[in-house]
Amino acid sequence: MDTWTFGWTLALIGMSGTMLVLWVLSLLILLIRKVFPPPAAAPKKG
Amino acid sequence: MILIGSVLLYLGIRKGYEPLLLVPIGFGAILVNIPLSEMMAEGGFIRFFYDIGVRTEIFPLLIFVGIGAMTDFQPLLENPKIILLGAAGQFGIFITLLLALALGFDKLDAVAVSIIGACDGPTAIYVSSKFAPHMLGAVSVAAYSYMSLVPLIQPPIMRVLTTEKERMIVMGAVKQPISQTTKIMFPIVVTIFASILAPKGAPLIGTVMLGNLMKECSVVDRLKRASENEIANIVTLLLGLCIGATMEADKFLHAQTLIVLALGFVAISLDTAVGILFGKLMCLLTGGKINPLIGAAGISAFPMSARVVQAEGQKYNKKSYLLMHAMSANAGGQIGSVIAAAVMLSVLQGMGIVGQ
Numbered sequence: 477m478d479t480w481t482f483g484w485t486l487a488l489i490g491m492s493g494t495m496l497v498l499w500v501l502s503l504l505i506l507l508i509r510k511v512f513p514p515p516a517a518a519p520k521k522g
Numbered sequence: 523m524i525l526i527g528s529v530l531l532y533l534g535i536r537k538g539y540e541p542l543l544l545v546p547i548g549f550g551a552i553l554v555n556i557p558l559s560e561m562m563a564e565g566g567f568i569r570f571f572y573d574i575g576v577r578t579e580i581f582p583l584l585i586f587v588g589i590g591a592m593t594d595f596q597p598l599l600e601n602p603k604i605i606l607l608g609a610a611g612q613f614g615i616f617i618t619l620l621l622a623l624a625l626g627f628d629k630l631d632a633v634a635v636s637i638i639g640a641c642d643g644p645t646a647i648y649v650s651s652k653f654a655p656h657m658l659g660a661v662s663v664a665a666y667s668y669m670s671l672v673p674l675i676q677p678p679i680m681r682v683l684t685t686e687k688e689r690m691i692v693m694g695a696v697k698q699p700i701s702q703t704t705k706i707m708f709p710i711v712v713t714i715f716a717s718i719l720a721p722k723g724a725p726l727i728g729t730v731m732l733g734n735l736m737k738e739c740s741v742v743d744r745l746k747r748a749s750e751n752e753i754a755n756i757v758t759l760l761l762g763l764c765i766g767a768t769m770e771a772d773k774f775l776h777a778q779t780l781i782v783l784a785l786g787f788v789a790i791s792l793d794t795a796v797g798i799l800f801g802k803l804m805c806l807l808t809g810g811k812i813n814p815l816i817g818a819a820g821i822s823a824f825p826m827s828a829r830v831v832q833a834e835g836q837k838y839n840k841k842s843y844l845l846m847h848a849m850s851a852n853a854g855g856q857i858g859s860v861i862a863a864a865v866m867l868s869v870l871q872g873m874g875i876v877g878q
Contacts, residue, residue, distance in 0.1 A: 482623075486616070498861060502606065
């Protein structure tokens, strides 16, 4: 593989891959938060 | 080279630039350049630690466990979309790769140089020791030196790329309660998902997330404390010494070393610039709710970069408290740098390029 094919392949897949993985991670975080919500606050007495 | 080692000691001791690394690196550089010391010869004192810890890539991974144990991802869990700034903050790596190739670096040397842009010492050490061990000294010194210079490098770029109106944007408080179960599930899910997508990065991703899991689960406090203290300190000492010992005069004193240092500076500057530009895009798409300055915190210099963003925001608007938003971006950058390296390693494997 010549140098520039190597460079552009790594750069383009690298940038898009990083953005894609992190975008999906953000969706997974939202999913985890939905599946495991914090305990509801105890109702106030009085 | 003895003089250069002394300069590193001066920077670490007197100026306080990442002393935990620069002091052992500087001293290692002095030791290895003493004539006939044979520190890095077969059977040599430092060569022993280099073979068991650097050549095997174990040392940076052990440090990563400690980093994970010290990192709080709560700001990111409260505001997950900010993680995208952590992705944008890594683009400098890939742009610098192209620049390095244009300047005539070999393919794998260019990869080692570009990873300085990850702004993360262990990641830079892991990748460069895998693909270009002869550049380990220059890459490590550049990575750690520029990380400590973030407060000087970032502000001018932030001012050039943003308008005064943008710098004054006040971002509302984001206070989402996060359950403890979420904090425990986060490192597990990230490890599984990210490692499936970028399998060559599994050691990097797995170790930092293991550290974070130990922190959040609260049932292995001894292991957590050992990871962030005893293990991290011992490994940091030995790793620094080994990196310094790669700085032998015949390998380090080349014009190429200066170019590596210059490209490292360019990589981190580009990370900052792209992060801010992505922040401006997010500002546009959200109708002005996001202050583009927080894009600068999308690099992995945690938490220093977040503090720089807070200070810069305060200069233009005393009512603007960007710290927690910048911490979200900074935590995103921490993960982003590991993911970027993992993606890079996996693509290289796909190309049939396997490191040593």
